Amino acid sequence: MKLHIVPARTGxxxxxxGLRVFWRQPMALAALFFLCMAAMSLATALPLVGPAIALALLPSATLAMMVAAAEASQGRMPTPALLLVAFRTGRERLNAMLTLGALYAGGFLLIMGLTAAIDGGQFASIYMGGQPMTREAAESGSFQAAMWVSMLLYLPLSLLFWHAPALVHWHGVPPVKALFFSLVACLRNLGALTVYALAWLGVFVIAGMVVSLVVALLSGLGLGMGFAGGVMVGTAMMLAAMFFTSVVFTFRDSFEAPQAPQAPAAQD
Known part of the structure; x- marks a missing residue:
């Protein structure tokens, strides 16, 4: 396995x-993303351990979208069966993915625990869906401090797990080594990842402006806020699916190995 250093413009x-490949198979990729989100939502509903299980499923859900995007880039139709791809590649890799999930859940809950020491758990409760956001909470100094601390701590956690599921799945790298290699690859290609993040921020901002205009027009036609709200939620979910479709390309260009996913650039 060889690490590639790519120029910042690669982002x-x-x-x-990601955008081009998503629109090759929009229904299949969007449906798979919705299934991933639904599975995590169902897990959250379990008493006591539900939120932790949902967090542990995130690396597997990310891998499912990466495999689906690799399939779509080769002209094949991604199927809902890819939702379980992380659990159908042998006992060794299954155990590795379960370990990754447990480490991710543990890391995320540790961050939430640290923020609780700042604001008494208010930010963690709101973020995890335990209570609604209020204006008083948003304006609280301790809440804002907890939010910023969580953002600063989540960045290294995200870098650790960015490539880790793919390294386990395609390269057979043990979980702890996969986390280390993922962090190193992200830091060595930080310029490209920064441009990538800014590019997606631009996509989300432009899409948000367009959707806001459409919602205003729909409201003016008397279609109701419920319908407009559905448009906004649906658009947000589609944009999230597009983003996760693009993640496999960050992995493909960062590592080289015979068993790496073949995800060639889409042809005009």
């Missing part, structure tokens, strides 16, 4: 490929 290409 724009990753975004472009």
């Amino acid at each position: 724009l290409e990753w975004t472009r490929l």
Whole structure:
């Protein structure tokens, strides 16, 4: 396995490929993303351990979208069966993915625990869906401090797990080594990842402006706020699915190995 160092402008290409490949198979990729989110939502409903299980499923859900995007880039139709791809590649890799999930859940809950020491758990409760956001909470100094601390701590956690599921699945790397290699790859390609993040921020901002205009027009036609709200939620979910479709390209260009996913650039 060899690490590739790519120029910063590659981040724009990753975004472009994610958008292009998504629109090759929009229904299949969107449906798989919705299934991933539904599975995590169902897990959250379990008493006591539900939120932890939902967090532990995130690396597997990310891998499912990466495999689906690799399939779509090769002209094949992603199927809902890819939702379980992390659990159908042998006992060794199954155990590795379960370990990754447990480490991710543990890391995330540790961050929430640290923020609780700042504001008494208010931010963690709101973020995890335990209580609704209120204006008083948002304006609280301790709440804002907890929010910023969580953002600063989540960044290294995200870098640790960015490539880790793919390294386990395609390269057979043990979980702890996969976390280390993921962090190193992200830091060595930080310029490209920064451009990638900014490009996606731009996509979300532009899409938000367009949707806001559409919602205003729909409201003016008397279609009701319920319908407009559905448009906004649906658009947000589609954009999230597009983003996760692009993640496989950040992995493909960062590592080289015979068993790496073949996700060539979409042809015009």
